[in-house]
Amino acid sequence: MRRLDGRVPFRGGGFSPRALPGTAAATLIGLVLLWQAGASAGLIPTLFLPPPAAIAVALYQLAISGELWRHLGASLQRLAIGWSLGTVAGLAVGLAVGLFSVARAPGMAVVSALFPIPKIALVPLFIIWFGIGEGSKDATLAFGVFFPTVISTAAGIDAVPRGLIRMAQSFSLPFWSIVGKVILPGALPAILSGFRVTASIAIILLVAAEMIGAERGIGAFVLSAGNLYDTDNLLAGIVMLSLLGLALSWVIGRLERALLGWR
Amino acid sequence: MRGSPPTSALRLVLRGVSHAYRDLTVLDDISLDIPPGEVTVLVGPSGCGKSTLLGIMGGLLAPARGEVLCEGAVAEDCLNPLTYVFQEFSLLPWRTVAGNVSLVLENRLPREARRTRVEEVLRIAGLTEFARAWPRQLSGGMRQRVGIARALAVRPACLLMDEPLSALDAQTRALLLDEFCELIERAGTTTVYVTHNLAEAVRLGHQIVVLSRRPGRVRHIARIERPIAGRAASDPDLLAIEAELWRMIRDDAAAADREAAGAPA
Numbered sequence A: 001m002r003r004l005d006g007r008v009p010f011r012g013g014g015f016s017p018r019a020l021p022g023t024a025a026a027t028l029i030g031l032v033l034l035w036q037a038g039a040s041a042g043l044i045p046t047l048f049l050p051p052p053a054a055i056a057v058a059l060y061q062l063a064i065s066g067e068l069w070r071h072l073g074a075s076l077q078r079l080a081i082g083w084s085l086g087t088v089a090g091l092a093v094g095l096a097v098g099l100f101s102v103a104r105a106p107g108m109a110v111v112s113a114l115f116p117i118p119k120i121a122l123v124p125l126f127i128i129w130f131g132i133g134e135g136s137k138d139a140t141l142a143f144g145v146f147f148p149t150v151i152s153t154a155a156g157i158d159a160v161p162r163g164l165i166r167m168a169q170s171f172s173l174p175f176w177s178i179v180g181k182v183i184l185p186g187a188l189p190a191i192l193s194g195f196r197v198t199a200s201i202a203i204i205l206l207v208a209a210e211m212i213g214a215e216r217g218i219g220a221f222v223l224s225a226g227n228l229y230d231t232d233n234l235l236a237g238i239v240m241l242s243l244l245g246l247a248l249s250w251v252i253g254r255l256e257r258a259l260l261g262w263r
Numbered sequence B: 001m002r003g004s005p006p007t008s009a010l011r012l013v014l015r016g017v018s019h020a021y022r023d024l025t026v027l028d029d030i031s032l033d034i035p036p037g038e039v040t041v042l043v044g045p046s047g048c049g050k051s052t053l054l055g056i057m058g059g060l061l062a063p064a065r066g067e068v069l070c071e072g073a074v075a076e077d078c079l080n081p082l083t084y085v086f087q088e089f090s091l092l093p094w095r096t097v098a099g100n101v102s103l104v105l106e107n108r109l110p111r112e113a114r115r116t117r118v119e120e121v122l123r124i125a126g127l128t129e130f131a132r133a134w135p136r137q138l139s140g141g142m143r144q145r146v147g148i149a150r151a152l153a154v155r156p157a158c159l160l161m162d163e164p165l166s167a168l169d170a171q172t173r174a175l176l177l178d179e180f181c182e183l184i185e186r187a188g189t190t191t192v193y194v195t196h197n198l199a200e201a202v203r204l205g206h207q208i209v210v211l212s213r214r215p216g217r218v219r220h221i222a223r224i225e226r227p228i229a230g231r232a233a234s235d236p237d238l239l240a241i242e243a244e245l246w247r248m249i250r251d252d253a254a255a256a257d258r259e260a261a262g263a264p265a
Helices: A023-040 A052-065 A067-099 A101-114 A119-130 A134-158 A162-170 A175-213 A218-227 A231-259 B050-057 B097-103 B111-124 B140-153 B170-187 B198-204 B236-260
Strands: B011-021 B024-034 B039-043 B065-071 B082-085 B158-162 B190-194 B207-211 B218-223
Touching: A023 A052, A052 A067, A052 A231, A067 A101, A067 A134, A067 A175, A067 A218, A067 A231, A101 A134, A119 A134, A119 A175, A134 A175, A162 A175, A162 B082, A175 A218, A175 A231, A218 A231, B011 B050, B011 B190, B024 B050, B024 B065, B024 B207, B024 B218, B039 B050, B039 B198, B050 B158, B050 B190, B082 B140, B097 B111, B097 B140, B111 B140, B140 B170, B170 B198, B190 B198, B198 B236, B207 B236, B218 B236
Parallel strands: B039 B190, B039 B207, B082 B158, B158 B190
Antiparallel strands: B011 B024, B011 B065, B207 B218
8 A cells, every 4th residue: 555645746638739829930930040051151062052042132133034923924824724624623523423423433433543643644645635835734734633623522522411411401402502502511621621732733743844845934944943053043943832832822721711710 | 489480280191111221120010190280209219210210201211111191281381391300400510500590491582581580580499699600609409499490490380300309418408398398389380209218208299109129110109188388397197107108118228228239139
């Protein structure tokens, strides 16, 4: 026997994560400062990795010369067209797969067979089909965005609680009302988190397609800077891609907050 | 809950209804008369097919054999004659309380009439101040009030209530049961009420149908003629009926429980 006297100790509340405001920004700023300090002290060879200040200067010069906007504009246009085409088609097929039993097995068979193909491998084929111009790039993006959209849409529809659909049926709501008022809003969280995935897939494919045959666009710009050993501009292009990704995820975050406020 | 409009009342007639999930027969040859304007309570041990039977009555499940007929006139303003109240409330989480009620009136009533109807049923259910709240902000009892308001909004001719109080805590259940009694008595709508709680059954039922354990058959039908409004939870006559019902169900319930646990019955 042993005695147990005294105050009961607090043993924890379940590893709940706390929000530490400012730490995210501070980490990024700290890393950039360390990098700059390393370059200034001569610890990092600036030809291989230019310091943040040099990248900032390169970006500034690209901005005032208009180069930046020319490349960014071309890339944004391809992103907008390719992503929208793939998303619209993916939503339509995903809806059909999710709603209609006759579409499910055939749709999922096609998706399963084509989804694992690395879409970059198809760029040469798309160039043959759609030409070296915008068509092949838009098609690459659309194709890459299409399959994950089908999958997330169909999965979102499957995840809508059956009880809610039964409820709507029990009040004799017509089929398309149930689709519009119960199934689609219920699938929206999955569809929007699918958008996060497809936005980053679109950026990857954008850069790859632009590296294979384009004069304009961030991918083409990064490739030609690399060929010239112009690492300042190369890194400037990469920073643009990072900012592009951040901007897209911010837009999707706003969309989620606006549409999913009920959560 | 007060002041509800006049409603139509349907009679339901079940003829030889059977149902099976694959090889498992859950309902076996049920024939039953649900008189208009009365409350019929279905009770029985877990798994006896009470909720399945209610699903068949309202056309949410197709019976393997047999048929359900309805008889009677329905008022002009009845938008959905057979209307459910669900155990799990089944509210759309992305719609407010008012929006959830409005859902079942959309494309059926013009905007202004819809607004008036929503206000009216929210008042009856005591939800006026919660019209713009989200379902997740409400307690279980308040959520089920929304379920009731939604059901009343379509002016049903027959209410089908599937264990409406089972997901609630005991205190909320007692409070809501009192409100149901008053509401149902006043509305005079045909009601079929599924529960495993015998106290609820004797408080609400004009006709109490006892189902046997699976495969569910009609084992006994008890009638209580006394008006619902005059019944008290402590009424000795009701307690005696409740005890008698329990004696009938107890052995079946224990057997069903052993069966569910996988042991030989």
